[in-house]
Each structure stands twice: as C-alpha cells, then as structure tokens.
Amino acid sequence: MKILVCMKQVPQKDAPLKLNESGTWIREDVSYEVNEPDAYALEEALRQKEKHGGEVVVITSGPARSQQVLREALAKGADRAIHLEDNAFVGLDALNTARAFAAAIKEEQFDVIFTGLQSDDYGYAQTGVVLAELLGWPHATIIMQIEKNEAGIRVKRELEAGFFQFVDMPLPAVLTIQSGINKLRYATLIGIKQAKNKPLRKVAMADVQSALSANLQKIERLYVPQKTKKTQFLEGPAGEVAKKLVDKLRNEVRVL
Amino acid sequence: MADTIIVVVEQREGKLNRVSWETLAAGQALAGDTGWTLEAAVVGSGVAGFAGEIAAKKVAKVYAIESSMLEPYTPDAFSAALKQFIETKQPKLVLMPHTYQVRDFVPKLATAMGRTAISDCIGYKKDGTKLVFTRQMFQGKLAADVSFACDAPWFVTFQNGAFRGDKVEAGASAAPVETVNVNIADGVVRNKPQEVFKEAKQAVDLTQAEIIVSIGRGIKEQKNIELAKQLAEALGGELAASRPICDSGWLPMDRQIGSSGQTVAPKLYLALGISGAIQHIVGMKGSRTIVAVNKDSEAPIFEIADYAVVGNLFDIVPPLIEEVRKAKAGG
Numbered sequence: 001m002k003i004l005v006c007m008k009q010v011p012q013k014d015a016p017l018k019l020n021e022s023g024t025w026i027r028e029d030v031s032y033e034v035n036e037p038d039a040y041a042l043e044e045a046l047r048q049k050e051k052h053g054g055e056v057v058v059i060t061s062g063p064a065r066s067q068q069v070l071r072e073a074l075a076k077g078a079d080r081a082i083h084l085e086d087n088a089f090v091g092l093d094a095l096n097t098a099r100a101f102a103a104a105i106k107e108e109q110f111d112v113i114f115t116g117l118q119s120d121d122y123g124y125a126q127t128g129v130v131l132a133e134l135l136g137w138p139h140a141t142i143i144m145q146i147e148k149n150e151a152g153i154r155v156k157r158e159l160e161a162g163f164f165q166f167v168d169m170p171l172p173a174v175l176t177i178q179s180g181i182n183k184l185r186y187a188t189l190i191g192i193k194q195a196k197n198k199p200l201r202k203v204a205m206a207d208v209q210s211a212l213s214a215n216l217q218k219i220e221r222l223y224v225p226q227k228t229k230k231t232q233f234l235e236g237p238a239g240e241v242a243k244k245l246v247d248k249l250r251n252e253v254r255v256l
Numbered sequence: 257m258a259d260t261i262i263v264v265v266e267q268r269e270g271k272l273n274r275v276s277w278e279t280l281a282a283g284q285a286l287a288g289d290t291g292w293t294l295e296a297a298v299v300g301s302g303v304a305g306f307a308g309e310i311a312a313k314k315v316a317k318v319y320a321i322e323s324s325m326l327e328p329y330t331p332d333a334f335s336a337a338l339k340q341f342i343e344t345k346q347p348k349l350v351l352m353p354h355t356y357q358v359r360d361f362v363p364k365l366a367t368a369m370g371r372t373a374i375s376d377c378i379g380y381k382k383d384g385t386k387l388v389f390t391r392q393m394f395q396g397k398l399a400a401d402v403s404f405a406c407d408a409p410w411f412v413t414f415q416n417g418a419f420r421g422d423k424v425e426a427g428a429s430a431a432p433v434e435t436v437n438v439n440i441a442d443g444v445v446r447n448k449p450q451e452v453f454k455e456a457k458q459a460v461d462l463t464q465a466e467i468i469v470s471i472g473r474g475i476k477e478q479k480n481i482e483l484a485k486q487l488a489e490a491l492g493g494e495l496a497a498s499r500p501i502c503d504s505g506w507l508p509m510d511r512q513i514g515s516s517g518q519t520v521a522p523k524l525y526l527a528l529g530i531s532g533a534i535q536h537i538v539g540m541k542g543s544r545t546i547v548a549v550n551k552d553s554e555a556p557i558f559e560i561a562d563y564a565v566v567g568n569l570f571d572i573v574p575p576l577i578e579e580v581r582k583a584k585a586g587g
Contacts, residue, residue, distance in 0.1 A: 013473075013531065014552050017397055026394070094363065095372055120395055123534065124375050129331075129363035138446040139331065141360045142516075158516055159452060160356050162509070166450040178516075180503030216372035216406040220388055225399040225559060233564045241565055242575035245547065246583050248563055253545045255467055255491070255524045256583050 001054040001148065001171075003045040004108070006101060006115040006128065007038040007073060009066040013120070024219050025091070034069045037116025041177035043184050044146065045114050046077045052148055054111070055079045061089035061100060067200070074195035075187035081198070086205040093215040094126035101127075102134045103211035104203045110172060112153070117142050117176040125176075132174035139174040140167050144181050259292040259348040259408075263315075264338065266355055267298055267306050275353035275414075277421030282380075282414050283351050284314060284425055289382050292348055295319065299337055301327035307433045314425040318433045325440040331361040332445045337438040338365050347409050354413035356515075366411045373411035374402050376534070378418045395533045396556035416515070416538045460494060460510055467493030467524045470513055470540070471501055474529015474550060474569055478506045483573050484528055490580040493524070498536045514539035528569045532557030549573070 011017060012031045020027050045056045058073040060066050061084035070081035084100055092100065113135075115128035125141075132139035144164065145156035152170040158178050159165055187195075234244045250256040263283040265276035280296060287294035297319040298306045307320040321341050325333045338361075342350060352358045354376045366373040377389040381401060388401040389412055404410045462468060469488035475481060481495075488495040495511060502512040513520055514536040525543035530536060532548070532555055540546070541560055548561035549569045558564045565572055 011394065013395070014555075016554055017394055019398075026398070093372060095367060098367075122393060123391075123395070124363075125359050126363035126373065126375060129360070130367045133364045133367040139364070140447060142356060158356070160515065161519070162454055162517065163452050164455060165452045168448040168450070170446055179499065214405065216404070217374055218403050218405045220401045220403050222393065222398055222400045225392070225396070227559055229560055229562065231558060231561050231564045233566065235566075238567065238571040239575045241567070241572055242579045245563060245565065245576060246579040249524065249547075249580075250583055253524055253562075255545075256580065 001048055001052050001111045002109065003048060003054065003056050004105060004110045004113045005038070005042045005045045005056065005058045005073070005078070006113065006131070007042065007058055007060045007069050008035040008116070008119050008121075009033070009060065009062055009069045010035045010119055010121040019222060019224075023221055023223065025222060032065060032068070034072060035116050035119050035121075037118065037177060037179045038069075039116075039184055040179050040181050041114040041116050042073050042076065042078065043182045044177055046185070047182060048146065048148070049077075057082065057108070057110070059101060059104065060084070061086075061092075061097060063087040063090065070200060071195055072187060074198045074200075075192040076185060077191060079198065081200040082203060083200060084203045084205075084208065088205055091215070092212070093217050094122075094124045094130050095216055096212045098127050098130040098134055099211045099213075100208045101131055103208040112171055113137075113174045115174070115176050117178050128174050128176040135172075135174070137172050137174055138169050139176070140169060141176040142178045143175045144178050146175065259290070260316075260345065261287055261290075261292050261294050261349040261351060262319075262342070262345065262347040263294070263296045263351045265296060265298050265306070265310060266353055266357060267300055267303060268357075272298075272306055272309060273353065273355060274421060275355060275416050277424050278417070278419040279351050279353045279414050280310070280313060280315070281419040281421060281424045285419070286349065286351070286380060290387070295347070297321055297341065299326055299334060301325075304433065304435065307435075308430075311431040311433050312426060313431075314427040315431045318431055320433060320435045321438055322435055323438045323440050325445060328449050329357060330445050330447050330449060331364055332447065333440050334361045335365040335368060336440050336444050339368055340438050341436055342369065342409055350409050350411050352411070352413050354415050358413055362411055362413060369409070371406060371409060371411060372404070373413060374404070375413045376415050377402075377412055378415050380412075392534055395531070396537065396559070397554060415534070417541060455509065462494055462496055462511070462513065462518045462520050465494040465520065466522050467491050467526075468496050468513075468520060468522045468540075468543075469493050469526045469528065470496040470498065470530060471507075471528050472498040472530030472536070473500050474531075475501065476529075478504070480570070481506060483570070483577075487526070487528075487573055487577050487580070490577050490584070491524070491526070493522075493526075496520070498530050498533070527557055527561075528573065530557050531555045532559070
C-alpha cells in the first residue's frame, strides 16, 4: 500500500502560550511537538507497510520549524516527505489546508491517506474529511483498527460511550486515526542517520496558491477564556494543603 | 424569503440523542437574538415519530428527511441527503451537535456545498449585526471568536454541554411536520457499516460512583497509580483516568472518562495530574464539586475546578491520604 500521512506540528502540551499583538494568534516563540494523533497515524502507516509492503510518505505544512516533524517521521521509517513550507500555511482554515495538500499530491497515486483525528491547536477535526471530499474518496473517522482485504479495507470506528463499529470500504480512502490505536515506536540511531538521506520535497505557497481561496472562516479574536466558576486556590506546604482540602471536603462539599 | 435557522437533531437506536435538545436550545436562543425563523430537521429512515417529538417544542416547522438509504448511518448518504435538503431550503444557519456522527459527515457536507463549518463551538455572540461563534483552541487553553467569511448557509456544531437541554421552550401548539423524501442514487454510498457493538461488558459503572479519583498524564508511571488508588480507597471512591492512561494500558478502558469513555457527574471529582483537554472535560464537567491538582497553573482543568491545588501531586497526595484516613477514623 502506498500511504500518505498528514502530520502537523503543534505547541507542546504544557507550553505556556502568549497572544500576538493583534490578539488573533499565538506568538511563535514556544516549543513545538508533533500533534499526538498524527504520531499514531504515522505508526499505523509504518505497521501497514511492514505487513503489506509499499511506501509511507509524510506531508506537513508550515514554516521551516515544522520540518522537524517530517525529519522525525523519516527517522522512524517513513520513506519520503513533502513540506509545504511557508508561514502563511499556519493561518489557513481546514478547507484551504486540505486544498493545499490535494494540490501538492496531484501527481501522486496513494491507496490510502491517514490523518490524526484532530489537531491539538485548532481542534477542528475537519481537514481529513474535507480532503476526502476534495479527492472524491470515501472516508471513515476515529479509526482504531485497519485490516486490508481483497475488496479494500475493514476499519474499526470508535463511537461514543464505549461503542465501536466495523466498516468495510473500498480504496482509495481517507482515514482519521485515533490516539491509542497502536504503541508508538522510537526512532533508532540508524533511522536518524538514514533519515538525512531520504528525499524531502519542498512545495512553495506559489505552487499551490491557485487551488486556494480566501479563508471561509475567520478568527476575529483569540483570548484567555473567562472563568465561569469561582475557584478557591489552596496554597501552602503540602501537609497544610492536605489539611485544608480535607476540611473543605468535610464542611463544604460534605463527602467525608 | 425570511432567514431561517435549521437545527439538525440526531437520533440513534430509537431515541433522540440528548445533545439534540441542547442544540435546539442554542437554536431558540439564536432565533431570539436574530429574529430569524427556527426550524428543525431529523434525518433517517422512519423518523416521523422523532419529528413529532420535536414539533412539540417552540419551532416553526419540523422536517423529516427520509430515505431507506439513510439507515444505517453512512457519511455519504447523510451528506447527500442534507445537501439536497439544504440547497432547496437555503437556510442562513445550520446547527448540529458536535457528536462523533456529526463530525464524521459535516466537513464533507460543507465542502460539497462550497461552504465551511465552525466546529465544536461552546457559544455565540452577537455584536451589532455580526455573529461570532466561540470555540476552544489549544486544548481549551485559549478561546476564539470565529466569524463566517463566506455566503450562507453557515454550518455550526455545538459541543456537548454548551447549552442547557432542559431549557428548551415548548411550543404553544404543535409545529407542522413535513416529510421530505430524498433520492440517494445507487453508488453514492461506498462504505458498508456493520453492527454497532460494545467491546466487552463493563466491569465498573463509573456513572454510579459518588466519588471519583481520576488520574492523567501527571501520574508519570504505571507504578504511581497505586498512590491514586490508595486515595480513592480512603475516600470510598472509584479510580478513573483520562484517555492517555487507558491508551497506555495502565488502566482498563472501562475506567476512561471523556468523550470516548464514560460521562460522569459524581458528588466529588478529584483530578490528579489531568490537564483538562476538551475531550476529558465533556465527560466530567457536570460533577457537583471538582478538585484539581496540577503542577501547571495554566492547565485548563483549573477553569472548571471548585478547589485548585497548583503543585506536584506526589507531594500533595500522600499527606492527603493520611488526612482523609484521620478524618474518617475520627468520624
């Protein structure tokens, strides 16, 4: 199977975020990491390739820093990478991001495309499904298992409240992958070394611009959410905090 | 034609999904603020009964969008059916609950219509004539007001718990119900879904627990879970976890709280080392009292906590177990 994995670089989970001057996005000077569900999507692609042969290609969009995600993926075993490199890609909505990806891969023929089920920054949970529609392919979301069969694939979808469902579907298709579908591997030293010689194709904004439009939705303002609850902060040395909390649990919450 | 808002409710296994009422409440609030007409639609095969249920509420009209191809659910059929319906009606706004099913087809539907969806919103604001929808970003650390920069119809999905389902207003009289038969051609539906199933019988029903001690990434290692377990035992509560803990296999899946696990509302929810990603919060924000212990003072869990301890859980929990035991022994 020839598999494309769409990946994204997002701010680290516990990184303190600062707003930019116009209050429409965060300042760039934070630490970044790979979007967690995308790491699982990559791992699943590598496992499918180990089972069925083929090729794993990784793609991302964003400024130079986001190349790190591709380098890590190549070190783990991806065969080659595509980098849509421009800071302007960061501000695209889900539709335009998917359009840019579709334009960047139009000369390629993939059997299946994996994305993480959503990103930790925007959290749209849309880009994969939009990409499927643009390509005219079927899709399935929140996938926990993939088996190839003669007609195509059988996938296990996670539904709400502990329910699941198997879905049979033809290829090519787009699947959005849930965290926890597999156990992530680490890159090996040899892998890291080999990654340096693997092909990385750069795509400029100008190469895909004609496929894009102005964003269909706009972030008017980004801000620290207002608290709706009055929180009591308990402070002091650990022993004292424990005493205070037990006092609250007994006299205010009344569960002790 | 007057501007309309259409709420597409969700039915599953013979019942209207509870969040459907929340979305209807959102629709009623928006209709009140904009003066637009509120209508509702239910999609499926043999859904007239659901339409009748909604028609008792304060809505101008209810549509039952019918086709035998709509059962079982597939994104292809739902997208095709709603596209036909929405193209005829040309509503200003289409509202849906942000369920796993909706997020499976809404991006496809919006794209097929050359439009966009603002997904997983927690509210809206009307500033003059401008409508913005509020959604969480960066796992709830920040919020954004997002507007549409394209022509209607505008698609919006609302997060579970964003509006009060019990606040839906009843109608003065039953609204008219219109059946809309949609035509879904052969070959449109490509996926073949099998029966929905539950993985294994759940050993523990956390929804019945009055006290829950829940752990997240902050617990660091599997062996540290023992500490949380001791606290749960001292309090007489159940042990639960956020998704990453169950993904790692440190606790069984039936102890997972959140959108993909159980939704709970205990008297006391004690969150240890849980940052409070949206997917977790939707599963526990209805708890009567929330206590959060986290070393990151900016963790979103503190937004909804009643009592907060900024610090290392490994410092706090041991003396806390002692104090709880003392309190229990002392009566």
